[in-house]
Amino acid sequence: MADYNTMELMICTAARELEDGASVGVGTGAPCAAAMLSQKTGSPNLTILFEAGGAAPLIPEMPISVGDSRTTWKALMASGMCEIMETACRGMLDYTFLGGAQIDMYGNLNSTRIGPDHQKPKVRFPGSGGANDFASFCWRMMVMTPQDPKRFAEKCSFITTPGWLEGGDSRAKSGLPLGAGPYKIITNMAVMDFEPESKRMRIVAVNPGYSEKDVQDNCGFELLKAPKIIDNPPPTAEELHILRDVIDPYRYVIGR
């Protein structure tokens, strides 16, 4: 098997989650690469939507912005923010991929700030953008992120984007649309999902070269384990070829 880096592994793992005929709201970088790879492998009829208005493009190469011209390459529609988010709110977006500076055991994400003082934060991040919206509305929210104990935090400094909130039925009680929520967390070491009752994060697959202990050691909270934990397969030669030579030849994302 060819060599690959962890970003390539995460993108290939994510791409396999998107079935043909599904719709996905994506951001720039790794999520976009995953959607493009999926479209060029198993799911040619994957509908990709960008929050700024690009709908159903056949993207030629990695966009720099979710609003740049490439997001409407051979698209079916060039619309706007409300159109895309309302489509998601109506229940017509199946998936979204997100990231963040922190994630907790319920899949809540922080991309706003570190530190207690809101007007004078220790570190200011960009904020939600469309992440809170996609996570609120898309049926299955997925996260792609490197795994380390600081990022996988016991408690987020600020919950920008909803996961399962405080677990159990707290998300449903909050008023967010029923049935939507975090689905899978894809890291360099493993794939996690959420235990159906408590909504706590649990290991379902471990990546080549890592053990369950590695995954737990690089997590700031206790992970549950699925009844059967599988080995996540490595990227195939075909996936790597498409990713490296077609989607991201300048290594904007996979070179990180």
Add this chain to the structure above:
Amino acid sequence: MDVIAQGSGKIFTDPDADKARSFFRTKNRKLESKVMTVKDAVEKFVHDGDYLVLGGFGANRIPASVAHEILRQGRKNMGFAGHTSTHDFQILCAGEVFNKLDVAYIVGLEARGLSPNARKYMESGKVDVSEWTNYSLSVRFKAAAAGVSFHPARNVMGTDTFKFSGGKIIACPFTGTKYIAQPAIYPDIAAIHVHEADIYGNCRVRGITVSDFDVARAAKRLIITCERLITNDEIRRDPSLTVIPYWCVDAVCEVPFGSYPGNMYGEYFSDEDHLREWMKVEQDPDEFKKFLDKNIYSCKDHFDYIDRNGGIRKMQMLRQKEFMFIGARS
């Protein structure tokens, strides 16, 4: 309607629809020429303390010439909507133009990384911050465009984004479902860059419209910059292409390459080298000051800025880059 919960964030603009109506009652509906320079438009329509919205998305179809002119004229204490505001936000932070901010996406330039100076300004304690999301700000403009005081939505609930917003959670009078009521933003001033406009302000936009359709209608005053002026006959030839009507518009400024260094759909791609240079010089305050003096403060106008950064040759190269993929459409 009972309020179930509310955020602690401030609301920087008055959502009162009747007050907005009395303003719009006085707005000019005459079909008369509004062509002027960016300098004159900013002098006339942008004031200290105003709430400002810039159109486009980050570094795509942004009214860069207006943002620069606001710095040159030294506007201060403004309110601003950070609605995926990337390079435009970077420019306004360089001039410390605003001190009240509705945040959806700021500080970052998407895949290009984070702006050190914008981040420094946001960590300085000088800015009063309310948290929202891109969709939240979109529906706040939509409420204003519809002439009402709020718009319900189903995002934001359960998060700290809600706690630090100015939204209120209410129950639907029909179903009992919870919604967040998001207050209308009637901006004092907005600037939007479009592909084509006539002298009265009827505008055409190609590609994505983001929230500009609603922003144009929500704003009390609106400056349009356009890649090119077209005739009113051309507008009337196909009215289905008009996305902003003249009665929303106060100034029309013809600024070719007006989104530079940003991307303009079907016209030119972003100048990634120049944007990288911005990020780099921001790391050193002295270098940054020199850079701003060269590119903004000592420039007469947008053409001067473009001349100092490669001029028409650079613009032609960015056009070709855009057409590498746009032009291949058939």
